[in-house]
Amino acid sequence: MHESDYGVAEKTAIVTGASQGIGRAIAETLAASGANVAICSRSMDRIGPVAEGINDDEDTGEALAVECNVREREQVQQLIDETVETFGDIDILVTNAGGEFVAPFEDISANGWETILDLNLTSTVHCAQLAGEVMREGDGGVIITLSSVNGQHAAPGESHYGAAKAAIIRLTETLAVEWADDGVRINCVAPGLIQTPGVAETLGIDSESMPPREKTDRRIGHPEEIADVVQFLSSPAASFMTGETVTVKGVPRAGNSMSQGLGLE
Ligand SMILES: CCC/C=C/C(=O)SCCNC(=O)CCNC(=O)[C@H](O)C(C)(C)COP(=O)([O-])OP(=O)([O-])OC[C@H]1O[C@@H](n2cnc3c(N)ncnc32)[C@H](O)[C@@H]1OP(=O)([O-])[O-]
Numbered sequence: 001m002h003e004s005d006y007g008v009a010e011k012t013a014i015v016t017g018a019s020q021g022i023g024r025a026i027a028e029t030l031a032a033s034g035a036n037v038a039i040c041s042r043s044m045d046r047i048g049p050v051a052e053g054i055n056d057d058e059d060t061g062e063a064l065a066v067e068c069n070v071r072e073r074e075q076v077q078q079l080i081d082e083t084v085e086t087f088g089d090i091d092i093l094v095t096n097a098g099g100e101f102v103a104p105f106e107d108i109s110a111n112g113w114e115t116i117l118d119l120n121l122t123s124t125v126h127c128a129q130l131a132g133e134v135m136r137e138g139d140g141g142v143i144i145t146l147s148s149v150n151g152q153h154a155a156p157g158e159s160h161y162g163a164a165k166a167a168i169i170r171l172t173e174t175l176a177v178e179w180a181d182d183g184v185r186i187n188c189v190a191p192g193l194i195q196t197p198g199v200a201e202t203l204g205i206d207s208e209s210m211p212p213r214e215k216t217d218r219r220i221g222h223p224e225e226i227a228d229v230v231q232f233l234s235s236p237a238a239s240f241m242t243g244e245t246v247t248v249k250g251v252p253r254a255g256n257s258m259s260q261g262l263g264l265e
């Protein structure tokens with residue numbers, strides 16, 4: 001009889017942007033399933049406690065905290081090197097770090113455009129190229145990129161972010177083809193609106209009022225609902241999936257985007 005394998009135990013995973021929100025939930029979920037996780041953010045003061053929380057729990061994998069700004073290629077190389085030194089290999093890479101500001105196209109300066117393209121798209125390129133090198137020279141691996149529903153559909157005020165997140169989808173498809181022979185699977189997750197500190201700060205959503213996971217008629221999700229999909233894509237259960245973008249956004253309705261209003265009702 002076939003038994004499904006959703007396991008990542010003893011694998012090594014890198015999760016970028018894991019000091020809060022979706023990245024933190026991904027890191028904690030993979031670690032709870034026995035993976036060793038190398039986690040980064042721009043500040044050791046913020047990423048260190050997340051690693052300590054994981055390491056305080058004897059039943060999880062180990063965590064390594066690294067201060068790394070994913071916009072800086074040399075810092076990403078240091079993250080890769082420290083991960084390999086500590087855990088011996090890289091099996092899973094989750095390029096989660098990203099962000100945006102909402103502004104009309106005509107108000108986005110050249111530097112504003114570059115900032116959002118760098119933070120979302122070019123950082124994904126740095127991480128995929130540098131961790132991909134380790135995977136391709138070794139036994140292969142799994143890469144999960146983060147797009148957004150705003151990379152799949154137009155949303156006003158998100159020209160820069162939408163362009164970057166759309167490009168991540170096509171990059172994912174291309175690498176799936178180019179690196180299939182090297183044993184690398186790469187898939188993308190496109191979240192709808194997820195309650196995270198980043199969104200709370202931008203939109204003022206009170207986490208206390210979050211509807212529970214059991215409620216199916218929702219337009220806002222929990223970070224753990226993205227983490228569970230990442231865990232599946234990282235696992236042997238997803239062995240025949242590569243180059244795909246999995247949308248995780250609750251009930252399909254028109255205008256399911258941050259800039260078109262919350263529409264939580
Ligand atoms: C479906 C839901 C979708 C949700 C998606 C999410 O990701 S949600 C969760 C994600 N969480 C977050 O997104 C967290 C919150 N966001 C942030 O931390 C920042 O917005 C960041 C992502 C830009 C990074 O900042 P940084 O320190 O790297 O950048 P900086 O301050 O140095 O600025 C660089 C350039 O950008 C310009 N510029 C900046 N803001 C605006 C604006 N509103 N208007 C116009 N322009 C703006 C600024 O003027 C400057 O250009 P200038 O003047 O030199 O020509």
Ligand SMILES: NC(=O)C1=CN([C@@H]2O[C@H](COP(=O)(O)OP(=O)(O)OC[C@H]3O[C@@H](n4cnc5c(N)ncnc54)[C@H](OP(=O)(O)O)[C@@H]3O)[C@@H](O)[C@H]2O)C=CC1
Nearest residue numbers: 017019020021022041042069070097098148193194196198
């Ligand atoms: N929340 C949502 O509704 C949606 C989110 N997404 C995507 O999901 C991902 C996570 O979003 P979310 O959890 O909401 O974001 P948050 O803003 O809540 O958290 C962002 C995380 O990324 C880290 N980070 C930011 N910039 C950098 C950088 N340059 N280098 C390294 N780490 C960085 C932050 O850490 P620190 O500040 O400590 O550096 C923090 O841990 C992003 O790619 C986002 O675009 C997509 C669709 C919807």
